[in-house]
Amino acid sequence: MNTKNLIWENLDTQTAIPETVKPWLTDDKSLTKKLKQIFADFSVNVLSQTQAQADNNEADLINFQADCIIREVELLGNQQAVVFARSIIPINDDTQDLLNIGSKPLGEILFNNPKIVRGQLQITHTGKIWGRRSTFTIGTSKLLVCEFFLEPLYA
Template identity: 30%
Template structure:
């Protein structure tokens, strides 16, 4: 499980209009697309999509996560880290967190998801409202050791249902961009 307490500067998740330098149109499309990332990855991978849990459990949340969930700094929550695989390669690292009290009172059992996509669960349940997408270059120290790479684009949004807030961060790994570029070269429609 990755643990890091960021400084105030590390907590900079930005809206599209706040970006100093815009990435390419292709990167922007994947960062700010409101559709289900699971469904888009499934299409891009020609139905060779899977979820591989990396770590999950109760732990103190990072300060930027507490702030996004309106929790006091140092609050404990459920943390689920998974890899989203396309064609048997890790394409996205995802970290989902929810505060302890709200999750316990919600009836949602994040600990029972196994290899099921949390994103697909959230998108298939109309009771959840999705907040704005925010993006940043994800700090390498927040990634599991085997995935540590500087400068990877990540996006994050909050899904809410009543008092429950679930923060979902998705980090696009280098193998994803290679696969996307290969699909573009083959004139496949990835989106």
């Protein structure tokens, strides 16, 4: 999914969110936990995990201009892709525990550590696909998690 040119807006400024997707966009708890409650068979399919520069809008949001780990995954419910996620993880001492998580859900780590603080939700959409993103602060570093809710999830 090409996320480079999307327009992101703060959640509280949006009024035209379809009712079917609104509960997914506005929930500020762990998406991984929510999906595990809905789907008996939940898994993560790692599409790519590479070291590269983040897109400008991503790098600006986390205030990190050097190479990051860019991780793209599909979250599968009953073996069907229901969420596409893109995470931007700076490479530094604060994030060492996150750099080699393999197919483990990133959300399990982020929401199980009370020292990690989530930032404000922003949302976007392209066609019928709606997405949200937020930063997570670990120590003095921010990482970015973008989640796109695919139609099989709420159609």
